[in-house]
Amino acid sequence: MNKRNNIRAFINCNIIDGKFEKDKDTVRKGTILVETADGKGKIKFVGNKDEVSIPNNCKIVDLKDKYVLPGLINAHAHLFGDGSPTSPEQLKRTPDENLEYMKSSLGKHLIKETMKKNAMAALHAGVTTFRSVGDPFYYDIEVKNEIKNSPEVGPTMLCAGPMICITGGHGYKFISQAIDSPWEGRKKVREHIYNGTDLIKIANTGGVTDSKKIGEAGRAQMTYDEIAAICDEAHRAGYLVASHCQSTKGLKEALRAGVDTIEHGAEMDDEVISLFKHNPRSLRGYSSLAPTFLTIYYILGLSTKYTKLTDIQFANGKIIEKRMSSGFKTALKNGIRTALGTDAAMPYVTHYGTWKELKLHVRDGGTTNRQAIMHATKSNSEILGIDKEVGTLESGKYADFIVVDGDPIENLNYLGSPYMVVKNGQIVKKTDDYIIPEIENMIKKLDKEM
Numbered sequence: 001m002n003k004r005n006n007i008r009a010f011i012n013c014n015i016i017d018g019k020f021e022k023d024k025d026t027v028r029k030g031t032i033l034v035e036t037a038d039g040k041g042k043i044k045f046v047g048n049k050d051e052v053s054i055p056n057n058c059k060i061v062d063l064k065d066k067y068v069l070p071g072l073i074n075a076h077a078h079l080f081g082d083g084s085p086t087s088p089e090q091l092k093r094t095p096d097e098n099l100e101y102m103k104s105s106l107g108k109h110l111i112k113e114t115m116k117k118n119a120m121a122a123l124h125a126g127v128t129t130f131r132s133v134g135d136p137f138y139y140d141i142e143v144k145n146e147i148k149n150s151p152e153v154g155p156t157m158l159c160a161g162p163m164i165c166i167t168g169g170h171g172y173k174f175i176s177q178a179i180d181s182p183w184e185g186r187k188k189v190r191e192h193i194y195n196g197t198d199l200i201k202i203a204n205t206g207g208v209t210d211s212k213k214i215g216e217a218g219r220a221q222m223t224y225d226e227i228a229a230i231c232d233e234a235h236r237a238g239y240l241v242a243s244h245c246q247s248t249k250g251l252k253e254a255l256r257a258g259v260d261t262i263e264h265g266a267e268m269d270d271e272v273i274s275l276f277k278h279n280p281r282s283l284r285g286y287s288s289l290a291p292t293f294l295t296i297y298y299i300l301g302l303s304t305k306y307t308k309l310t311d312i313q314f315a316n317g318k319i320i321e322k323r324m325s326s327g328f329k330t331a332l333k334n335g336i337r338t339a340l341g342t343d344a345a346m347p348y349v350t351h352y353g354t355w356k357e358l359k360l361h362v363r364d365g366g367t368t369n370r371q372a373i374m375h376a377t378k379s380n381s382e383i384l385g386i387d388k389e390v391g392t393l394e395s396g397k398y399a400d401f402i403v404v405d406g407d408p409i410e411n412l413n414y415l416g417s418p419y420m421v422v423k424n425g426q427i428v429k430k431t432d433d434y435i436i437p438e439i440e441n442m443i444k445k446l447d448k449e450m
């Protein structure tokens, strides 16, 4: 309340505003004016320096001809893990023992510490907004509130709380809570909303990392009636539903039932394509695809000795990789809205490595660098329903941006180590504290081959 309004001018930069409207992407000799009131910094002006006069007494930050672009958004992350493979202690526990551990005060404390660290690691790497799509209990929401109430600036977090699955389904007794009928589904949605989630995440098919049989990843688990009840209940309250979904059958059931974002994805036929583009049961009349390539890249690129996955999980990973890239290519060809997410927390997928997913959109989907940047910024903001606040650099939106040494449209590697991260108009203190050397050593070679 006592913080007075103040204006800061970021000058002398090349601005990629993220609107991607014309061929002319970059504003040369740019200036960004940011007005901060009560800790919230909003963009007051963005454009060429000749179009604005810098107010007196305003703080000036000279960006030395570097490049500015909107802060990255990660549409698919989990906070519970930092990318380290499952520890030997955890591997020894039964699912029930693990649940007990996560519920214990020590377990909860340690998990929440990791979650907080991961959120800040993302921010320091330029991820100014992310969506956590499945974490134990409601710890993600607790962490979000603790970060919000701390004096240090934190990322914007959209939290799903625990994923909703069926008994024995994907994430069961870990990051998911089970329902076994449409009405149980409705009740779980009501509980989630009561507990402060920002969206609903379900698993309508099986997944790779807890599969015990070949073919389990992508097997349709939740029934159409259960998915439809969950979507209806969520949409009544204005909440979006995201679904972990890795087969064509799963896609059909999820989309027909009204799921808003398909996470990961699979091969699409004509019905699936048309449901994505026009989905009468979805919240906004269309659905979007959020593939996650980084996870599968490391799972398939590293030996199971290092990922701590079983041979069956590795084999399922191979199946899913094919499906996911097929789905992504079809989506791009048919103008289906596409998000960008990493599945951070999976083996070797760090929260500070989000930028690498952009390289995989280029590699696996054949997008341009420009399009990959758009997926991570503007498209993500629209798909997540936060495009009035973030996603592009425009007057009236939050001043969330990153400053990098060279033109990321020319070379995405510039995103790997931002010169500066600005969140809500505040400059985030630069640190390498979040880098995990054990992980970096293991993936060095794979990262070079991207």
Ligand SMILES: [Zn+2]
Residues within 6 Å of the ligand: 076, 077, 078, 133, 134, 343
């Ligand atoms: Zn996930």
